[in-house]
Amino acid sequence: QSYHGKAPFITSYIKEFFHPSPSAYFPTGNEQSSSEEAQCEIEPTCTDAKYRSYDGSCNNRINPTWGAAQTTFARLLPPQYADGISAPPVAKSGNELPLARVVSLTLFPDIKYIDPRFTLAVMQYGQIITHDMDLAAGTTQSIPHATRCCTNDGQLLSSDLIIPSSCFAILLPEGDPQTLKSNKKCMNFVRTITNRDRNCVSGTEPAEQISTVSHFVDLSLVYGNTPQVNGQLREFDGGRLLISERNGQVWLPQQSNVSAVCTNVQSSNEPCYLAGDVRVNQNPQLTLLQTILLREHNRLAYALSQLNPHWDDETVFQEARKINIAQHQHITYYEYLPLLLGVTNLFKNGLVHHSDGDYVNDYNENVDPTIINEHATSAFRFFHNLIVGFLNLVTEHREVNGNIRLSDWFNRPAILEERDNFDELTRSLSTQAQRKSTQFVDSEITQFLFRQPKQLYGADLKATDIQRARDHALASYNDLRVFCGLRRARTFEDFLDVISPENVAKLAALYEHPDDVELSAGSAVEALVPETLVGPVNLCILTEQFYRTRIGDRFFYENGAPDTGPGFSLEQLNEIRKASFARWLCDNGNNVELMQVRAFEVVTESNPLGPCENLPSIDLSLWKEKKYFPVWLTK
Ligand code: HEM
Numbered sequence: 001q002s003y004h005g006k007a008p009f010i011t012s013y014i015k016e017f018f019h020p021s022p023s024a025y026f027p028t029g030n031e032q033s034s035s036e037e038a039q040c041e042i043e044p045t046c047t048d049a050k051y052r053s054y055d056g057s058c059n060n061r062i063n064p065t066w067g068a069a070q071t072t073f074a075r076l077l078p079p080q081y082a083d084g085i086s087a088p089p090v091a092k093s094g095n096e097l098p099l100a101r102v103v104s105l106t107l108f109p110d111i112k113y114i115d116p117r118f119t120l121a122v123m124q125y126g127q128i129i130t131h132d133m134d135l136a137a138g139t140t141q142s143i144p145h146a147t148r149c150c151t152n153d154g155q156l157l158s159s160d161l162i163i164p165s166s167c168f169a170i171l172l173p174e175g176d177p178q179t180l181k182s183n184k185k186c187m188n189f190v191r192t193i194t195n196r197d198r199n200c201v202s203g204t205e206p207a208e209q210i211s212t213v214s215h216f217v218d219l220s221l222v223y224g225n226t227p228q229v230n231g232q233l234r235e236f237d238g239g240r241l242l243i244s245e246r247n248g249q250v251w252l253p254q255q256s257n258v259s260a261v262c263t264n265v266q267s268s269n270e271p272c273y274l275a276g277d278v279r280v281n282q283n284p285q286l287t288l289l290q291t292i293l294l295r296e297h298n299r300l301a302y303a304l305s306q307l308n309p310h311w312d313d314e315t316v317f318q319e320a321r322k323i324n325i326a327q328h329q330h331i332t333y334y335e336y337l338p339l340l341l342g343v344t345n346l347f348k349n350g351l352v353h354h355s356d357g358d359y360v361n362d363y364n365e366n367v368d369p370t371i372i373n374e375h376a377t378s379a380f381r382f383f384h385n386l387i388v389g390f391l392n393l394v395t396e397h398r399e400v401n402g403n404i405r406l407s408d409w410f411n412r413p414a415i416l417e418e419r420d421n422f423d424e425l426t427r428s429l430s431t432q433a434q435r436k437s438t439q440f441v442d443s444e445i446t447q448f449l450f451r452q453p454k455q456l457y458g459a460d461l462k463a464t465d466i467q468r469a470r471d472h473a474l475a476s477y478n479d480l481r482v483f484c485g486l487r488r489a490r491t492f493e494d495f496l497d498v499i500s501p502e503n504v505a506k507l508a509a510l511y512e513h514p515d516d517v518e519l520s521a522g523s524a525v526e527a528l529v530p531e532t533l534v535g536p537v538n539l540c541i542l543t544e545q546f547y548r549t550r551i552g553d554r555f556f557y558e559n560g561a562p563d564t565g566p567g568f569s570l571e572q573l574n575e576i577r578k579a580s581f582a583r584w585l586c587d588n589g590n591n592v593e594l595m596q597v598r599a600f601e602v603v604t605e606s607n608p609l610g611p612c613e614n615l616p617s618i619d620l621s622l623w624k625e626k627k628y629f630p631v632w633l634t635k
């Protein structure tokens, strides 16, 4: 089955037809002022700032709210609310869709296939990129205020999202998971996850969900999404981020609200961290990479202030932030995405370029970088299939020194500071294989997600994904097939073009009609497109998203436009192009000495372990500001 990526061609018309004009949510300010309306008048005033804003506003100078935190998602296809406004979709016949938990048990059982080529780093860096790009308001326990949810005429709809706590988790009763299919009481409970963030319901307009983080790939998870949060994370000395220091090592700063945030701690003295993203403590490897990104910032800040002693805190901070973001974008587009979406596909659709040491001036101010709901709520979540349930502890010579069970350590980062775990888990990221990309998902997240210490079972992430996609009323799998250039299935057999007979049979058993098959179900059982880790519909959505995220970002690191781009000299840009995930791990572990060049791939003869210092690194001396000193002074 050949697939022709559509990204550049579909972009412009989607923007016009399916993304609500920002003015609908951000009135101009001419309205009558009342205290409620005042909160709606938040059109940012853009100055010619040299650096990115924290919330992403003013990146696009014509539409300053594009990509900003606290704005609504975009859509590839209009939502399918049963009542046209906010009720979750139902089957064509008017019947309820199958229970999300049943869909999960049927399509995503735990059959373990280990990837022969890719390490856990691919999975874990994927979650970092996700936490940079989106967070649907209300999906975590820490509920932000949606103060920017306004009607067309500037009325504030809700300043707070009200989410019943029972909606958060899909808890399972204790017992054999296989018998749950017939457990009516449990199944009813599963449904309660609906009625979540129907936040932007205005009159007859369909609801649209809000994302609370900056949509750009800009390390908002490290630097925060508002100036206020950013202020809480900084030392305001030497351009550094705040740290805590224990046992001679640098850790993320300690959270004050320990038991509320780190729900699995055994004592309020345990480490529980604060970062730019509220999900930082969710699992050990995620927290580990957030720590590495923090250490990398401070490493850069230290080097820059040595080179430029005359720079003040703010200059060092912003320059270090800019380099950190540029490396992250480089690793995302040139090291990570090729493994997921295929090199040929990326070149063909303009996500990467043969730059020959030059800038790539492909910024397009007409492309809306807003995160697509189908991306955040379905396509990128497909990679929950890569998660492994047991994390190896790995020594310098890559021997396995024990392992930890994922569900023992959700929201309990203390494990990282014990023994030599930080380094052993860092090496595990680049040593242990991830799960092969299939429809099968580890039971640590389909039976034991967020399991409390004394509970036998936890929640089901795949059931949550299915149900969340209903809350967001994503268009059906069939509709997205057509959007992506496949033909509309009239019968279940028509799915056989990209789905195996076994899976088509499962879909036919679950759903009454081909149009009822949900995007999160259908796309997750497609056969993979060669050279990629996804099926054709997910490939189409992900390619479109990462295309927009690149060319809709005025500060994208390869952009060399004078005055409007990120402002790297060509020499500096070519240094940044030496960044690698391997070097990040090396430079920011406690004491990691050996690493292979391609850390996303397991060690082989052609990707051998070698000393860290042999890996390419960025020469920061290019950031020494020369013109500051008059020539006669430097002699
Ligand atoms: C151990 C690893 C992981 C755990 C425990 C985890 C858990 C979760 C949870 C609990 C949610 C919120 C579900 C909801 O209430 O709707 C979520 C959302 C999400 N996850 Fe994961 N996840 C992990 C790894 C990943 C990876 C590797 C990716 C992709 C490469 C990913 C992509 C996403 C996306 C796109 C969302 C939606 C975020 C939003 O817009 O709100 N996750 N995940």
Ligand SMILES: [Ca+2]
Pocket (backbone or CB within 6 Å): 131, 132, 133, 213, 214, 215, 216, 217, 218, 219, 220, 221
């Ligand atoms: Ca971001």
